[in-house]
Structure formats: C-alpha cells, structure tokens
Amino acid sequence: MPELPEVETTLRGIAPHVVGQQISQCVVRETRLRYPVPPLLPTLIVGGEIAAIWRRGKYLLFAIGGGHLLVHLGMSGSLRIVAKGTPPGRHDHVDLELESNLCLRYTDPRRFGVISWVEGDPLRHSLLCSLGPEPLTENFSGEYLYQLSRKRKVPVKSFVMNANVVVGVGNIYANEALFLAGIHPLRQAGSLSQKAYGRLADTITVVLAAAIEQGGTTLRDFVGGDGKPGYFSQSLNVYGRGGQPCVRCGRPLQKDRLGQRTTVYCGYCQR
DNA sequence: ACGAAGCCCTGCAAGC
C-alpha cells in the first residue's frame, strides 16, 4: 500500500542507480495494469538516457528523451533495483535494464498500478493536470483547505483524500492526521472552521514528513533488501486499531466504512 | 459541479 512517503522513499532509493543511465533493454511481461502498458514502450525508451526522476503526487516521472515514463505503484506495486539476470517472479511485470549491471524492476501483484508514456510536458497529462498541491510545499495550508472546502458537504476525510484537493493523503495518513487534529472524520468539509483546517494542514504535513523520515531509514538499501515498507513500524494512533483503546482517552476506537475505506477514530477526542 | 457508488485485482485471514 504505497502512500506518498513510500513513493518518495522509492524515488530517493532508486535515483542514484538510474539517473544518468542509458536503458539497454525494456522487457514487458504483463501489459494488464490499470491501463494497458503501451506496446511501443520499449521502442520509445530503449537507447534513451534517464536524465532525471521526479514525483508528482504518487506518480513517479522518469525523464527520457522528449517524454516521460509515468509510473504509479497502485496498491501493491514496487520498484526495485536488482542485478541484471535475476530471474523474474510471477508479479515482476516490467524490467528496465540499464547499461550498468543493474535492472529496475516493477512488481505489482494486484496490478492497480500504472506504467505509461507521456510525450512533452507531463503535467498536462490527464492523470496529472488536475492534481492538487503537494502537501509538503507552501502551496498547501489550512487557509487553502478552508477556502476550497466552503459549501462542500463530503465528509472531511473524503475531502482530504481527494487528490484534486491535495495529493498524497491516503487512507492511513488521513485517519492519523484527523486523529491528531482532533477532527471527526465524518464532519462535513464545509462545516469546519479556519482554525480547524489550520490544525489539519499541520498534522497532515507532520505525519507525512515523519513517515518520509522513517521510510528513508527503513528503505535505505534499494539494492537487494526485502523492500518492506517502513511506515508499518511507525507508531500509528488509530489505523488498524479499531476497538482498541484511544491512546489519549482510553475509550475504544470506533471503526466505520466511509466510502469503501476503513475509517478509525475516537468518537470522544474527535469532534 | 458535486457526491456516491462501482470497478479493477490478488493475497491473506477467518470461518466452516
């Protein structure tokens, strides 16, 4: 379940091994991801150099020639550096072999991820053009959330998980940030005060930054290693703790379904 | 324009 911290950690982990490298071969074993992997992908990128990697929301962008390789890890995807010639497993769908002895391998058991190609300015791509601000930049603030939420009736949790509002706030961190801000997840987005959104913007920022920090230590080695996500080892206050005592007041945490997502909160501490 | 629901997919855990 890669959330933004894990995507950022992946970026930092693989960048030293792939930036500046020429792609010597591209092997696509499975094209059925969220969208079909472009049949011409190998033709488009083999021989090209990965000039840079960057991130927009949970999308990774590899600058190659006049376009970008667009990668999303979905629910279960990962990118790992393996030695060239490492036998592929059942869910190792795409390999980018580099001029070094290394190979960038995309693995995704549930196939919710994306591997696509964008010609020209990637930010104009339909998947990226309407994304909200990055939560760890100054474009994101309580004032921004407050203004955008006026007259919105969706639950505030759904509001902050909407990538068109702000990118990178997945289910785990939405639950955690709302708990830390003392805000009930089912509150209508438009009913929250500017002060409440100030707290929420702060807790979103803090939780994501802390997770990136932790992911950075847990996932430092992207060559070899097991690739286990780091955020599970961080202390989660509510996620996965339905029915257990609230760390603040001791009352049992409530667990609801909101949309299709599990929502855990303290009905006493979160108003 | 907004909001709710559906869908994609496999691994894992729980229940019978």
Add this chain to the structure above:
DNA sequence: TGCTTGCAGGGCTTCG
C-alpha cells in the same frame, strides 16, 4: 486439511 468468503484499497469511471 481444504474449501469458500470477505477484506484490504488508490483512483478513475459512471451514474444520479
């Protein structure tokens, strides 16, 4: 033990 069932969920698409 081996089957079936339900759940996990990001994010796009469809429908009201």
